[in-house]
Amino acid sequence: MAEPLVSLNQLEKRFPGARQPALAGISARFQPGLVTGLVGPDGAGKTTLMRLMAGLLAPSAGQVLVSGLEPVRDAGQLREFIGYMPQKFGLYEDLTVRENLELHADLRGVLGAEREAAFRRLLHFTDLERFTGRLAGRLSGGMKQKLGLACALLGRPRLLLLDEPGVGVDPISRRELWKMAHELIDQGLTIVWSTAYLDEAELCGEVLLLTEGRLLFAGKPSELTGRVRDRCFQIQNVAGRRRQLLARALRRPEVLDGVIQGHSVRLVLRPNAPRPDLGELEAGPEAELAAVPPRFEDAFIEVLGGGPGGDSLLAQRVHRVADDEQTVVEAAQLTKKFGDFAAADRIDFAVRRGEIFGLLGPNGAGKSTTFRMMCGLLTPTSGTARVMGIDLKKSPSQARQRLGYMAQKFSLYGNLSVRQNLDFFSGAYGLRGKRQKEAVEGMIEVFKLEPFLKNTPEALALACAVMHEPDILFLDEPTSGVDPVTRREFWTHINGLVEKGVTVMVTTHFMDEAEYCDRIAQVFRGQVIAAGTPDELKQSTAGPDLPDPSMEDAFIALVQSQR
């Protein structure tokens, strides 16, 4: 085995004032010539570890060695050796592509003929040749990413540190980025790639799986997924309501974890557990149990000790909403223009009661704009948005009483306590007196909320959105960056609410999460490019070379067929 390029020895980092260390007891070795993934949810310590390796933070205890150098002590030598792309890419948005490159070239001493050659090579590599005169702020997310990468590659570093390069980028650009990463590996570079997307972990040569500052696993991703091999199944051809089936399955002792996957239900069994009896689960006469390949996420759940179970205390508290199949949310030719730019362009969809409807697309596709129009927060330029038959242009406040909205990044007041937040939002939705008190107490009990905002913002945000028992729930990117167990808990509540007749609209850029929806609309550049059930969308793009496409494959194929 080759000499490790990076070695971490009982590394610890504490920040003043924080109760828990950001990183503790991390020991690992990174081999040269690989993409090493730092994988984990937000707050796991990925960025802190990156910064320790880049010499931007000093360890509180333990040691980091990068090619034999101590990053803080040997900062001068280290900077010649590494290229670093921080989150949000570290670009000057008011400088052009070329000016950004020139700045970094000057800073790194890439001059003269070497410089022109480097620019040519990197612009060609990143396919940015046509955009050298464009301001970086005017580039798409994917192009910014590539420019950030090009800047980090100036001066020919041997180790490339990329902090969450996959965030805020459409799936096509993300694939291109991975392709570029593998080309760089072939040229002899070593890459550290941090990510909260678990599907990216499977593309890495080695991974460090982190959560809350602890190292859960270090090694090849296949080694981790291998632990759940032969324990992953799909219940296919389900008759009846698959969410109820999932809840029943999760109550069984042999089931470790389960999620909705299109029309099917995906289960991970405990080690050496017998296969569940489909008859007992009332899966229907046609149901089959098919073995499926394990995913990194399955293994992560196992490392975390299994899923949270399938019963939602929240749903038990909620009253049943009318059980008709009426259309409750409707967008007709919905358009929003900001100047010349159409953020949402003639969007059409209709959602029936008790359905989970997803808007799927990369950042900047127009999901949130559409969402805000559906909630009456933005006035459409043209077209209509109806909720419960009420035109939002005419009487938005009447419609708003019937819906709950959970905004991206959870619109909570960080300097209020949990109870104060609940009191505020319940009051804002018009709850008073005894009913308000019961609702607040109920939410604290259901979500086991602690008195201070800590690691449970998503639970509190959901609590705030559902306290007034809305008929329709709007969730804007509800689970980006959270760990898979928290995500399961969240969806357990949502599934429970839907079984009570609540209608849910959700936006997500997680392709996997789209599988939890009954129907989805794929949004790209302000337009709906395809709509249907997850299975329909995937099958519509299946071909001889890709018989079983993933949701991401389907998305990419649909975008490319548009061009």
Place this chain on the structure above:
Amino acid sequence: MKLRASFRRLRALSRKETLQILRDPSSNIIAFLLPVIMLFIFGYGISLDSTGLRVGLVLEDSGPEARHFADSLYGSPYLRVSTGRNRQEMGQAMTAGRVRGFVVVPEDFAEKLNRPGTTAPLLVITDGGEPNTANFVENYVRSAFELWLSQRALERGEAPAASVSIEPRFWFNPTAESRNYLIPGSITIIMTVIGALLTSLVVAREWERGTMEALLASPVTRAELLLSKLLPYYALGIISLFICVAVAVWLLGVPFRGSLLALWLTGSLFLGSALGLGLLLSTATRNQFNAAQAALNAAFLPAVILSGFIYEIRSMPPIIQAVTYLVPARYFVSAMQTLFQAGDVWPALWPSLVFLAVAGLFFIALTALKTRRRLD
């Protein structure tokens, strides 16, 4: 502490900073348009002189002496006089704000005037709700009356024995136009905005946008970082200073008696302290909003209130007077007033220049200490 700098990197960073300034509309407005607007506001809008004060007059004595005095009031350039029938009518006019005060010439005016040893026979009623204006009214009426008395004595061939005549003569600002000392003061405000407020945002902005992290991971040194922030904004401030002075001299007609060299030296030293403070706040807060708030309180407000620009320092309570000695703007105001109104009077300039230099070095050194090559 080691401060190394490579010319190449410094030039690259300064170039970047300059491009950002040129492309940022708000920087341009603050540096080039704001000075002109502010100078016009201070030059024309705010004037501490009073001309054309609206004053009422009630003549209860209709004799020739009373009417003679009334004529002299009508002739005053400082007063715009309207006559009323009685005190009630004038009182209502003042309540309604149509006049700032009124003068009553009582029935026994002529009688008392000609009887030696009696008190002033005039009644002046002013609006105490605006004490400043009330003072103006009182003083202008008083001086008009005294002028009339002495002229009357002169006409009769008497010596104006009873009243003491004060003949004011203003040095350095012979016509005592407030514009001439407000303009140097307002240049101080402009320099403070550019120096402290604008620069307080720039380092914080780099932290907020994540570009600082990318810079820190490159071979940039602390000295380069600091100088690349100082130099472009220094240039911006100096250009703005010369624009201010040009506007003041050529458009507003304010005399400038100093030399350009002395102006440049004074301006540079003050900019040093303002930039230093702005960068210090920006570096310490790493947040644009907090940095701007801090700069407003630490630089802008003291420059307005404690610099002696509008409020006379000698009329402040002793503790506040002591505090003003710590405000760089105070020294700049004083130096600028010297340069505008008196010229290169070095003995008057030196103390201010020395303090400004010390303040600048102090803030910049503190910023250098606070600037880290790391994030923690």
